[in-house]
Amino acid sequence: MKQTPSQTVGPFYSLGLTRKPTNLLAFDTTQGERIRIEGYVFDGDGKTVPDAMVEIWQANAYGRYNHPDDKQEKPLDPNFLGWGRSGTDKTGGFSFETVKPGAVPGPDASVQAPHINVTVFARGMLVHAYTRIYFGDEPANETDPVLSSIKDRSRRQTLIAAREEKNGKLVYRFDIRLQGENETVFFDV
Amino acid sequence: MKFQEYNARDWKSHPPYHFEAYASSIKRAPLKRLVKIKQTLSEITGPLFGPEAVQPGDADLTRNAGTEGEAMGERVIIVGRVLDEDERPVPNTLIEIWQANAAGRYQHEVDQHRAPLDPHFVGAGRCMTNEKGEYRFLTVKPGPYPWLNHPNAWRPSHIHLSLFGPSFVTRLVTQFFFPGDPLIPMDPILNSVPTKSGRQRLIASYAHEVTEPEWALGYRFDVVLRGRQQTPFEK
Numbered sequence: 416m417k418q419t420p421s422q423t424v425g426p427f428y429s430l431g432l433t434r435k436p437t438n439l440l441a442f443d444t445t446q447g448e449r450i451r452i453e454g455y456v457f458d459g460d461g462k463t464v465p466d467a468m469v470e471i472w473q474a475n476a477y478g479r480y481n482h483p484d485d486k487q488e489k490p491l492d493p494n495f496l497g498w499g500r501s502g503t504d505k506t507g508g509f510s511f512e513t514v515k516p517g518a519v520p521g522p523d524a525s526v527q528a529p530h531i532n533v534t535v536f537a538r539g540m541l542v543h544a545y546t547r548i549y550f551g552d553e554p555a556n557e558t559d560p561v562l563s564s565i566k567d568r569s570r571r572q573t574l575i576a577a578r579e580e581k582n583g584k585l586v587y588r589f590d591i592r593l594q595g596e597n598e599t600v601f602f603d604v
Numbered sequence: 605m606k607f608q609e610y611n612a613r614d615w616k617s618h619p620p621y622h623f624e625a626y627a628s629s630i631k632r633a634p635l636k637r638l639v640k641i642k643q644t645l646s647e648i649t650g651p652l653f654g655p656e657a658v659q660p661g662d663a664d665l666t667r668n669a670g671t672e673g674e675a676m677g678e679r680v681i682i683v684g685r686v687l688d689e690d691e692r693p694v695p696n697t698l699i700e701i702w703q704a705n706a707a708g709r710y711q712h713e714v715d716q717h718r719a720p721l722d723p724h725f726v727g728a729g730r731c732m733t734n735e736k737g738e739y740r741f742l743t744v745k746p747g748p749y750p751w752l753n754h755p756n757a758w759r760p761s762h763i764h765l766s767l768f769g770p771s772f773v774t775r776l777v778t779q780f781f782f783p784g785d786p787l788i789p790m791d792p793i794l795n796s797v798p799t800k801s802g803r804q805r806l807i808a809s810y811a812h813e814v815t816e817p818e819w820a821l822g823y824r825f826d827v828v829l830r831g832r833q834q835t836p837f838e839k
Contacts, residue, residue, distance in 0.1 A: 416689050416828045418617045420797040422779045427710040431702025431728040459631040472650055472772050482649035498651030522642045532646050532772055539628030541619035541796050561641050593632050603638035604647055604773060
């Protein structure tokens with residue numbers, strides 16, 4: 416059987432997908448370092464996109480995914496699903512409250528640097544795009560197999576969120592550029 | 605670690621990012637070559653939702669507005685199966701849908717089409733597939749509505765669907781259309797699908813066996829998500 420073709424989420428996706436907030440992944444009881452991810456989605460003219468939607472999927476603070484195919488002997492956190500969704504607001508901004516994920520295994524016995532898996536949807540995007548958020552203050556980025564597979568080193572920077580501190584909160588800033596000179600690296604995966 | 609990978613995205617089935625006739629795609633399409641990566645634990649896992657993700661009544665859009673009233677319009681029953689490329693059912697996966705009302709208007713502040721809103725219709729629903737991958741919604745047939753893509757542009761009646769499947773890479777957002785709609789051949793969003801057979805697969809079929817006497821017409825729309833490569837045979 417052939418895959419059902421993808422179509423855009425359109426301009427009214429919030430009706431079906433974001434009426435209830437789903438961008439809070441971490442609670443008081445969740446294990447790990449609390450972080451906030453925030454950023455904007457930009458189009459090819461550098462204009463912000465007010466009708467985009469970002470979803471994230473990540474391991475818990477120990478580096479374990481809440482999924483039966485993750486058979487690592489690391490602890491699960493009953494207070495952490497690891498998934499979230501944020502529509503962009505009128506300014507094109509999105510945000511998540513979560514914890515920093517632990518490292519997870521990569522191909523051929525390698526270790527992947529802590530990262531968050533991202534899908535991007537928007538009116539005008541006929542197919543969602545896959546990307547990743549890495550953490551700017553993480554030395555393991557240097558040896559990450561996925562970052563290293565991006566041949567143009569300068570483009571790797573598009574996946575690195577900058578660490579900021581705002582009102583005592585740890586914030587990682589991650590902008591998504593759908594098109595243009597600094598287009599975010601999107602994956603075929 | 606060894607994984608059973610999922611099949612690649614079939615780019616003969618999916619639209620390209622950039623499709624000139626769909627104006628909004630022009631500035632929002634990634635244009636650089638996608639970076640091909642191997643699937644890792646990050647991709648073969650993904651969010652799984654439990655039964656608590658769906659409340660009773662969520663799949664009945666004619667009555668889920670919380671007003672006690674019933675939506676106006678032509679009632680329709682939508683059924684289908686969620687399968688993978690090897691025709692295996694995808695059980696217990698969340699389906700979210702959203703749509704315009706019978707007059708062709710979304711209950712959304714951005715929609716200013718001069719058509720009535722229906723206080724008894726939100727236009728959103730959700731359900732989980734059962735063990736056989738089956739789902740069912742009761743709703744009203746959405747009306748066509750104008751948009752600004754090109755002169756006298758109208759979207760054919762359609763319902764949006766969002767599905768997860770078992771992994772991060774089986775995610776799919778799509779929409780389906782109703783058979784016989786004269787607007788279908790003119791729709792740039794549907795026409796972005798590169799093959800005729802692909803476009804055909806986004807059109808639901810009328811299902812008389814689903815139609816309920818004195819009540820509502822039935823339509824069938826099956827969804828096929830990315831399949832998974834078989835476990836390597838070991839002696």
